[in-house]
Amino acid sequence: MTTSSSIFDCGERLMDGTILIYGATGYTGKLIAKAAVERGVRPILAGRNIEKVTAVAEPLGLVGRAFDLGAAAILDAALKDVSVVLCVAGPFSATARPMAEACIRNRVHYLDITGEIDVFEAMALRDAEAKRQCVMLLPGVGFDVVPSDCLAAHLKRRLPDASDLKLCISLGDDMSRGTAKTMIEAIAAGTRMRRGGRLVAPDRAEAGSCDFGEGERATFRVSWGDVATAFHSTGIPNIEVHFEATSAVEAFVRMPRLVKSFLGLGFMQSFLKARVDHMPEGPGEAARRDGRAILVGVARNDKGGSVRSRLRTPEGYALTAATALDAAQRVAAGDVKPGFQTPSLAFGADYILSFEGVTREDVNA
Template sequence: MTGRILLYGATGYTGRLIAEAAAKRGIDLLAAGRDAAGVAAVAGPLGLPHAAASLHDAAALDRLLDGIAVVLHVAGPFSATSRPMVEACLRKRVHYLDITGEIAVFEACAALSEQAKAAGVMLMPGVGFDVVPSDCLAAHMRNRLPDARSLRLAMSGLANMSRGTAKTSIEQISKGTMVRRGGRLTEIDGVPRADIDFGKGPRPSIGISWGDVATAFHTTGIPDIEVFFESTPELSRMLGLPKAVRKLLGTAPAQYLLKRAVNLMPPGPDETVRKTASAVLLGEAVNPAGTRLRSRLTVIEPYALTIETALLIAGKVAGGDVRPGYATPGMAYGADLILEIAGCTREDLNS
């Protein structure tokens, strides 16, 4: 690793975990955020250098990026925070990574691809569980079936979430389900449902608006894409609400109250869960002739995985392994990137 990493958002749940891991591994990382005292409280005990700048102060952001090779942006919600940091990275010719799962952020970064290429900058949102394992699985399915026309990605083992992820989910509650149809992002009414076998028999699953609806298309070119989660009681109740109720919950007063309630949750999965839990992803690709191939990817607990994938990719970028312009993990580093993480395995279920 030859360049310094800026971790912006070091005071959040995931930011703290990444800062701790970076300090233990001796990674050249500058911890940062908007609140100087809060960042110092996290970085000081870890022996990490630290700084502060508001995302609303372009000059301060530019100073913060002096001497930085790559920004690892972990301060959500990314719908509100990504754009100013991306703009600063383009101005300063610094590579940009984040851990979003928000479709709008992926598409916004993709729209800036030519500008990023001209600046020699790589924009890669989604270097955490959102969406490294699923993007790598999508790339693997494309490699197995190059003429695939449809791709279904499904995930199990995601019952635990951080406050930040919960708040992002709440922001989506009033919207329909996003899918990719004929290469276009399409919002459909209702909630797709299916029984999906993740390895222990069919499980009720629900279609969701996950980042791969954006990223998997850029990675694979497959025109029809949908994403499912194994259903949990909470997910089923939330997505099963009548449309009128979900619209009401999308209003500003309701969003405020729901996010206040999220603050009563634990910050995220505890250390025991992060060390012992796992998740399973299933990919299914179909070509025009009706050939159907499936592969299964088993990974470590999603937040533990996010620490590993974020630092792995940041290290590659800091060392000069970049693909200027907009890129996904699968585009830049291939389908086997996820297999560089200990504890992650992939199995082809048919041929």
């Protein structure tokens, strides 16, 4: 690992190593908190409701803390003894901005597990501000986007003059309540991609296909965090992401634009999110243990050259618990690059290979 020399300039405060996990009462937050204790890490657990925080923290022997994100003074006080915030409270459209602002003010490093394109872009715009404060902004340290971002960086390394990048992901239908609410917020935005370096939202989600290792499977283009992060990591101007066409994905992408616009209205958003609260909290232990995800990336250049690589990982939520905790530990230990970063920019294209159960192959090496 490469430790930034600016840590010394930024003072000892950023070196004491205390990690605060905000959103620890949610499905993914509890997974990360449990993983932390198993690895001998003692984070502060936090959320909005002290009773819920205490119910998670006490059985793990951890300290709990409750605060809302609405008041700057309260946030500043809550972060006074913290080196790293790992925000796992979504939707991040509501939580990322106030928490990141507080981290910048208080010179605390900020990490989250967002997959929201607008959040990534907003964080990138704060790069200079974060650098002035010697603060690292590292959103997307979960399944979205650690494996896909590292895959994109690997493909760029294989084909330095790549102009087009296509990522295909197969991961199944199971999701947590937080992920479902994030998807609901994204309904009205349409399916986004990057063309000529700019984010665009075509009227229709393109169908395609991908060989995940057992022959061609149908896919649909979706809005995924790499439309933002892979551009910042690689500079490739044309980027799109496809999911394997499971029933849930197909139902979402084939929804008429008028219906999506209606579902984007405030009262419909509230209704749909209330329905989500009746869903199971997230995949069970067996599903996390036995599940797998496959990512395939193809990069092309303007000369007709192309490279293809395939990445196999553990189930998405299991991997998120591992990558988010590891990233927070690395940053708490001083592995820091101030400013906006992506996982591959922070830790390298091969970072994902450091996790158990992850393999990568270059299909056309």
